[in-house]
Amino acid sequence: MRGKRDDYKLFRTIATRWMDNDVYGHVNNVVYYSFFDTAVNAALIEAGVLDPVASEVIGLVVETGCRYAASLSFPGDVAAGLRVAKIGNSSVRYEVGLFDAKADEAAAEGFFVHVYVDRETRKPTPLPAPLRAFLQGLTAT
Known part of the structure; x- marks a missing residue:
């Protein structure tokens, strides 16, 4: 079952x-991970809980994954939805849904696990504490 926009915060x-795009005319699978990274880190920076310098x-990626359901392509906009699935003592599991700008179902859903060091x-x-508070606001319900 594909995730919906309402599933993300x-x-x-x-x-x-x-x-x-790759030779098949769609966004190459490796680019999806760059979209995940952008969604997570931009949210942290904009919330003021991460200064990359x-x-x-800082959060280091220790695990990732992705399920692909539909193609994305150029030209086009992707809506990256973010939520937090689990908050540990020093780790977080982020989940990201990638949506074609006009679609309600995710074209792909992935996750990142960051261990903070x-x-x-x-x-x-x-x-x-400020990071934990921000993440709690993104927790999936």
């Missing part, structure tokens, strides 16, 4: 680019 529009705690030591560390 926060959306970002991502424009496809000519270079995203200065944050003492100290920037210097790279050792897992508890989620900072």
Whole structure:
């Protein structure tokens, strides 16, 4: 069963680019992961809970996955829906649905698991309170 827009909490529009298409005329599978990364990190930066250059705690990807259901292509806009499936002590499972701009069902659904670590030591560390509060607002219901 494909996810619906209502299943996600926060959306970002991502424009496809000519270079995203492969020889089959659709967005190549590897590009979907870049869309996931953009959706997650842009949300964190815009919420003020991640400074890519200065944050003492950063998220490292330890697991990813994707299910493809329909093609996306250039030219076109993709609506990337974001939600949080699980919050641990130092980890988060983000889920992202990619939708054709006009569709209500996801063309693809994927996930990222971030383990948050100290920037210097790279050792897992508890989620900072502001980050945890932001993530709780994105938790799937």
